[in-house]
Amino acid sequence: MGFNPAVERFLIEWALDEFVVGHLLGVQTFHYGPDLEENIAVGSISQDELGHARMMLRLLAEDEKELDRVVYTKPPEEMKVATLAQAWKETDWSYLVVKSMLYDVADQVRFDFFVRLPDEKLRTIEGMMGREENVHREHWQEWVDILSSDAEGRRRLQEALDELYPYLADFFATDVYEEVAKAYGMAATDKSSLLGRCLQQVKERFRPYQYTMPLADEQMVRLLEEPKGRAGRHLEVFKEIYADIHSVYDQHPEMVWG
Amino acid sequence: MSAVGVRQVTGADVLQVLKGVEDPEMPISIVDLGIVEGVAVGEEGAVKVTLMPTFTGCPALEVIEKKVKDALKERLNVADVEVKWTFGGEWSTEKITAEGRVALKSFGIAVSPEPGKVECPYCRSHNVVRESAFGCSLCREIYYCNDCKNPFESMRRLVRVEA
Incomplete structure (x- = not known):
């Protein structure tokens, strides 16, 4: 719909992140837990994230099969999905809580960047998404609070933080922000300032429980030069996720809903 | 050709038909649910219906779209129907009509x-x-x-x- 290529790339990267996050939360609903209400909550958040992906892609193309092609016809190395979005451990609830908390905070920083872009066409998707994401963040914060209430929970969360926190650098390790800002003639937006904002918000959310962040801010900034998922270099588990996501499409590539 | 008998279809006709299109997840029409944002009838009789989902991830969009098209075809013989989803608005419970509230309450x-x-x-x-x-x-x-x-x-x- 006539977007600058940089803006198009920004929307596709974002949509693929949301799609993978939504897909994995959908998988979690089949693990039935920790309790029925949570199962329902995870299912709802999953649908929201998939809905966000659909909404962003609809800005680029109305036709369902065209949208499918964006998601389903790229080889893995062309899917620049953030490592944080694809992080996944079967049946590890603490890991999923930390992953979701970190992802949603990083996503909020990206959303704040997005809402400043001077483009009426983009304004059409922010209202609902903003409200839904507020609910998600507060939901995961409740779980951080619950799991932090005893020593075993804190140990598990710290373990997950140690592994997942460095992935926040990869989330912002893309030049797309600078390119988008340039396309709209805005002041340069460098990725290190976005990462810095994100790290500050993450620390505020985990601070009440004295968690230790495994890397200093300077180390995180250096990691921006070593993109992983953002450069198409994925975690081992992504092979499985990729195959899972493609399984239905590959059998019936011409199928349409409705 | 799109007409009710011999006269041109109006926006009111379209709305009346949409009143009979039920949401797939609740016993309430899409009009009473407050997701019909606008109805427009072109000079040639083409109908455009703008809908707003309650939430972005609503899995029923395609189903609702099909129900709208089928109902307009069946009731008004309008074949040229465009259904457009808009995500920019902010659906809220205030948009549910009084009639819709009663229907939902009786459904629990x-x-x-x-x-x-x-x-x-x-x-x-x-x-x-x-x-x-x-x-x-x-x-x-x-x-x-x-x-x-x-x-x-x-x-x-x-x-x-x-x-």
Whole structure:
């Protein structure tokens, strides 16, 4: 719909992140837990994230099969999905809580960047998404609070933080922000300032429980030069996720809903 | 060719038909649910219906779209129908009509008149507690009534929180 290529790339990267996050939360609903209400909550958040992906892609193309092609016809190395979005451990609830908390905070920083872009066409998707994401963040914060209430929970969360926190650098390790800002003639937006904002918000959310962040801010900034998922270099588990996501499409590539 | 008998189809005709299109997840028409944003009839009789989902991830968009097209074709013989989804608006429970509220209540789903004022659809008590912000569909959340001891659902109301 006539977007600058940089803006198009920004929307596709974002949509693929949301799609993978939504897909994995959908998988979690089949693990039935920790309790029925949570199962329902995870299912709802999953649908929201998939809905966000659909909404962003609809800005680029109305036709369902065209949208499918964006998601389903790229080889893995062309899917620049953030490592944080694809992080996944079967049946590890603490890991999923930390992953979701970190992802949603990083996503909020990206959303704040997005809402400043001077483009009426983009304004059409922010209202609902903003409200839904507020609910998600507060939901995961409740779980951080619950799991932090005893020593075993804190140990598990710290373990997950140690592994997942460095992935926040990869989330912002893309030049797309600078390119988008340039396309709209805005002041340069460098990725290190976005990462810095994100790290500050993450620390505020985990601070009440004295968690230790495994890397200093300077180390995180250096990691921006070593993109992983953002450069198409994925975690081992992504092979499985990729195959899972493609399984239905590959059998019936011409199928349409409705 | 799109006509009711010999006269041109009007927006009111279209709305009347949409009143009969039920949401796939609740016994309430899409008009009463407040998701019909606009109806336009072109000079050639082409109809454009603009809808707004309750939540972005609503899995029923394609189904609703098909129901709208089928109903307009069947009832008004209009074949040229465009259904456009808009995500820019902010659907909220205020958009549900009075008739819709009654229908939902009889189905066991509360619609609060304002935040924090949820009424049990069974005994009308306000002595209720929210069990979860998420329900069996994206637009509902789960409550429990401390008086009549019934669990029930309420239409979900989201508010924008400035970052």
